[in-house]
Amino acid sequence: MENLTPMLKQYNEIKKAYPEYILFFRLGDFYEMFYEDARTASKILEVVLTSRSAGSSGKVPMCGIPYHAADSYISKLIKAGYKVAICEQVEDPSKAKGIVKRDVVRLITSGTFIDEHSPDSRYIAAIYPDKKATGIAFVDYIEGGTIYTNSFEDTGRVSEILSGIPLYECIFPEDKKEMVEGIFNTPFLRGKKITMTPYDDWIFNKEIAEKNLCEHFRTGNLAGFGIDENEGAIKSCGGLLEYLRQVNRRPLTHITKVSLYTDTEHLYISPSAIYGLEIERLVSILDTTVTPMGKRKLKQWIYHPLLDVYKIKERQDAVKILIEKPSLRKDIIDILKGMGDTEKALSRISCGYSESVKDILLINNLLEKVLRLREILKGLKNPYFIIDDIPELREFLSITVEREIPSTNYEGYFVKRGYNKELDELRDIRENVKEWLRELQKKEIKRTGINSLKIGYNTVFGYYIEITKPNLSLVPDNYIRKQTLVNAERFITPQLKEFEEKILTAEERILAIERETIETVKGEILKYASQLHKISSSVAEIDTLCSLAETSEKNGYVMPEIDDGFEIIIKDGRHPVVEKSIEEKFIPNDTLLDNKENHFLIITGPNMAGKSTYIRQVALIVIIAQVGCPVPAKAAKIGLVDKIFTRIGAHDEISRGQSTFMVEMNETASIINNLSMRALVVLDEIGRGTSTYDGFSLAWAVAEYLTETGVRTLFATHFHELTGLSEKNKGVKNYNVAVKKSGKDVVFLHKIMPGGTDESYGIYVAKLAGLPEAIIKRADEILSKLELQGTLREQIIGEMKIDAPSLFGEIKENPYENIKKEIETLKKLKEEILDIDIEKTPPIEVSMKLKKIQEEIKENGKG
Ligand SMILES: Nc1ncnc2c1ncn2[C@@H]1O[C@H](COP(=O)(O)OP(=O)(O)OP(=O)(O)O)[C@@H](O)[C@H]1O
Ligand SMILES: [Mg+2]
Structure with a gap:
């Protein structure tokens, strides 16, 4: 270290404080x-690793990237799981004595990275697990605005909340690592790439957290946020804020409030339902937004539909207006187009990113466009169409900021004429230069008689006069040679040099004034951070409403009726995604669900009939309806749903490191444990992931449980025996998906019909899929044999239909035990029969043994 160059000494000093970061020096x-x-x-x-002399101690490895392209390099490092510290020169190199002072100005981590190439949200969370309750706090760092926080006794709830947001980083106190790992050890969090950041315990200290929060939000206490008595919330929220402050290294102006996260306002879509219903694909169907914040908002609305009839109607009303006034919609979209990400801009200004000029222009543009939006939305009563204005800021920007600056090299052109007198004068000098140079060139051509004489500029020599080789003899005495080129020579004159001095000083001063002004403008913008957030959010909402109106008009959706009853009545419903992805016509289907006679629908039908499509479509229509959007149907009435659960054949379990059956049972357990009266449950072939008897027994038991609860359920199954449940429970209705047999072929009608079915066309589907003829034939043979043996199964089931014990009545035995016992007995009898050696046993003994076996069977038959 002693022998290092001063620069490397400085580097090592700084790096010492940021061991876990990659330092950009x-x-x-x-x-x-x-x-x-x-x-x-x-x-x-993928840049070259070189080395740099480190003084007398040899060389050290080095690599570098150009500063103006830093963004894309930082993005690569963040995506690879690293953190980056940006170290800048913090004094003017020309004024520095000795080595230029440098310091870290910004830290970038996975959760605080502003990705220029993605409009998506990026959440960072803090958790504080404690024996009693676990506090969590989270914020979308891109959007800024609100930190949501609360604490929960049930850590399962914490996992659930965290898996419902696009989380990139989670900080937690160092000494709680194990508890935190427990919380993250769930299928839906394990699969995500989340940077786990253990951090100093003190930032979670209650007193410090409280003080930090009050200071940041300029409040005397935390009662206004509803968290004053909530220790977990205070600790996690305070910890998160402090961490962000440390990473950001400057006031976090874009974090403007704290909100107690209760989420009683939104329809809960379970993490498995998000996967199973492919909500992401639903988003892509509904999305025609034209701004990045609109894109985020639409996603947020779909992932969190509403629960309040009044609020849903308010949105429906807004969408209706936009559907009825296509020209208004078009005008709005024209204004919104090309608006840029103003939320990101605000975050960037607040975080001290260097590209502030562009961001200031985005904000300026936002305020100007909002003015036009307000004009065309005037008179509309719906609250979604009321957008705030910030006249003071808008006017300030209109006098300070030049709207049309060159797209590159805008330095020196940013501040508007008239704002700063000195600046204007300096600019006049700059402008006059061109004129003056043209004049000088003309004059010199005349003086020397060299027509090709040119005045030019380069950064090394400044202004020069260029004379081509053939004319060199004509050069006057007062020209001073500076540079020789292949075909020409370059000269300066004292006059030109003097002039250059003047213009360069002017240029420097222009930039200094501009830089100062930019800082002032940024400060002014940040004063209005929370209002600007609100405006951006209104714009995002209007964009989203237009998108909903647009798609529903294009796809022939209809506005559903929403009430707080329990009926879900859908006339000619369609699956919004499947109808777009198939070539043939989508066959619409009706639905009737309630909490009485029709609360449990069992859908049977052969493979490929459309069972899965149908049950998903009902759940998706409910979601779309509660977003406030028209739905893919001819008519619909939706009695509010507060939770949607699904158990749908998953595809990515293996990557999440669990067996198919384990996941299936986990999910089923979580449904049963979190049910509510208003829930909607969608079960697709539960029990498929294990042996037929196990699977069937579980399916039966789960179905039976649900029929007793009265919760609205759609149950698709291949176990057509389950249709027997309707005999026991009035709320159970059987449906099947119609197919038409013609000869050996089958036509899928995709039409839902009342009644059960017991026909399966698996082998036919296998044939369609292209399995070789030999296999198909063999499967047919095996199937016929199995169907003969099937009588045993029918018998068992027949018994259960009559006797299957209710989980809620007197529970004698469960049906699963019954089947097991029966199989056991049959096995024993089989062995006994096989044990008889007919050749050697006298006939009388054989008949005695048979009699005994008969008796045993009869005995067993009584149960
Ligand atoms: N209502 C419909 N109209 C038109 N095509 C449909 C309809 N429903 C389903 N389909 C088509 O049939 C295919 C199979 O549907 P789906 O997966 O719902 O069948 P399934 O009964 O669940 O089959 P499996 O028993 O193999 O799970 C779909 O991918 C779609 O192409
Ligand atoms: Mg299916």
Whole structure:
């Protein structure tokens, strides 16, 4: 260390404080990395690993990237799971004595990274697990605004909440690692790439957290946020805020409030339902938004539909207006188009990103566009169409900011004329230069008689006069040679030099004034951070409403009736995604669900009939309806649903490290444990992941449980024996998906019909899928044999239909035990029969043994 160059000494000093970060060390136009950082980064960034002299102690590894392209390199490192510290020169190099002072100005982590290439939200969370309750706090760092927080006794609830948001980073106190790992050890969190950041315990200290929160939000206490008595919320929220402050290294102006997260306002879609119903694909069907914040908002609305009839109607009303006034919609979209991400801009300004000029323009643009929006939305009563204005800021920006600056090299052109007198004068000098140079060129051509004489500029020599070789003899005495090229020579004159001085000083001063003004403008913008957030959010909502109106008009959706009853009546419903992805016509189907006679629908039908499609479509229609959007149907009435659960054949369990059956049972357990009266349950072939008897017994038991609860359920199954449940329970209705047999072929009608079915066409489907003829034939043979043996199964089931014990009545035995016992007995009898050696046993003994077996069977038959 002693022998290092001063620069590397400075580097090591700074790096010491950020061991877990890759340090971007600014040297001129580059960010350089050294030592291990250089080795790691050069591999990920695919840049050359070089070395730099470290003084008398030899060389050290180094790699570098140009500072103006830093964003894309940072993005690569973040995505590879690293953290980055940006170290800048913090004094003017020309004024520095000795080595330029440098310091870390910003830390970038997975949760605080502003990804320029994605409009999606990026959440960062803090958790504080305790014996009594676990506190959580989370915020979308891109959007800024609100930190949501609360604490929960049930850590399962915490996992659920966290799996419902696009989470990128989670911080937690160092000494609670094990508890935190427990919370993250659930299928839906395990599969996500979340950076886990253990952090200093003190930031979660209650007193410090409380003080930090009050200071940041300028409040005397936390009662206004509803968390003053909520220890877990205070600790996690305070910890999160402090962490963000440390990472950001400047006031977090874009974090403007705290909100108690209760989520009683939204329809809960379970994590497995999000996967099973493919909500992401639903989003892509409904999305025609034109702004990045609209895109985020639409997603948020679909993942969190509403629960309040009044609020849903308010949205429906807004969508209706936009459907009825296509020209208004078009005008709105025209204004919104090309608006840019104003939420991100605000976050960037608040976080001190260098590209502020563009961001200021985005905000300026937002305020101007909002003015036009307000004009065309005037008179509409719906609250969604009321957008705030910030006249003071808008006017301030209109006098300070030049609207049309060059797209590149805008330095020196940003501040509007008239705002700063000195600046205007300096600019006049700059402008006059061109004129003056043209004049000078003309004059010199005349003086020397050289027609090709040219005045030019380069950064090394400044202004020069260029004379081509053939004319060199005509050059006057007062020309001073500066540079020789292949075909020409370049000269300066004292006059030109003097002029250059003047213009360069002017240029420098222009930039200094601009920089100052930019800081003032940024400060002014941040003063209005929370209002600007609100405006951006209103714009996002209007964009989203237009998108909903647009898609529903395009796809022939209809506005559903919403009430707080229990009936779900759908006339000619369609699956919004499947109808778009198949070539043939989608066959619409009706639905009737309530909490009485029709609360449990069993859908049977052969493979490929459309069972899964149908039950998903009902859940999706409910979601779309509660978003406030028209639904894919001819007519619909939706009695509010507060939770949607699904158990649908999953595809990605293996990657989540669990057996198919385990996941199935986990999910089923979580449905049963979290049911509510208003829930909607969608079960697709439960019990398929295990042996037929186990699976069937479980399916039966789960179905039976649900029929007793009265919760609205759609149950698709291949166990057609389950249709027997309707005999026991009035609320159970059987449906089947119609197929038409013609000869050996089958036609799928995709039409839901009342009644059960017991026909399966699995082998036919296998044939369609292209399995070789030999296999199909053999399967047919095996099937016929099995069907003969099937009588035993029918018998068992027949018995259960009559006797199957209710889980809620007197529970003698469960049906699963029954089947097991029966099989056991049959096995024993089989052995006994096989044990008889007919050749050697006298006939009388054989008949005695048979009699005994008969008696045993009869005995067993009594149960
Ligand atoms: N109502 C419909 N109209 C038109 N095509 C449909 C309809 N429903 C389903 N289909 C088509 O049939 C295919 C199979 O549907 P689905 O997966 O719902 O069948 P399934 O009965 O659940 O089959 P399996 O028993 O194998 O799970 C779908 O991918 C779709 O192409
Ligand atoms: Mg299916």
